[in-house]
Amino acid sequence: MTALELIGSVFMLLGAAVALLAGIGLLRFQSSYARIHAAGKASPVAFVVTAFGALFFLDGDGIALLLLAVGAMILTLPLGVHLLFRAANESDSR
Numbered sequence: 001m002t003a004l005e006l007i008g009s010v011f012m013l014l015g016a017a018v019a020l021l022a023g024i025g026l027l028r029f030q031s032s033y034a035r036i037h038a039a040g041k042a043s044p045v046a047f048v049v050t051a052f053g054a055l056f057f058l059d060g061d062g063i064a065l066l067l068l069a070v071g072a073m074i075l076t077l078p079l080g081v082h083l084l085f086r087a088a089n090e091s092d093s094r
Contacts, residue, residue, distance in 0.1 A: 004056045005056060005057065007053075007056060008053040008054065008055070008056025008057055009053065010053070011049055011050070011052050011053025011056075012049075012050050012053035012054060013053075014049050014050075014053070015045075015046045015047070015048075015049035015050030015051075015052075015053060016046070016050065018042055018045055018046035018049060019042070019043065019046035019050075021042060022038050022039055022041075022042030022043055022046060025038030025039075025042065026038055026039055032088045032092075033085065033088060036081060036084050036085055036088060039081075040077065040078075040080075040081035040084070043077070044073055044074060044077050047070070047073055048070055048073070048074075051066050051069070051070050054066060
């Protein structure tokens, strides 16, 4: 295993740890707002860190596709979390 592969593996493990913490937050938090916050903040961070680690194992085409996926995640996730908050707020106010 080369040094770059070791660095990539560490980043991928770090991303998995962040995703695990988000999952624990989803189970432990009581309110729906706190659960959505845990999922909405930690999941893109976990994905980006894991994707950065995966970059060390990919070639040019794989890197381009992974960067496209990271961009899509960063652009669409705030809207999705906002819509989840809005739906939770609507259902609480009824």
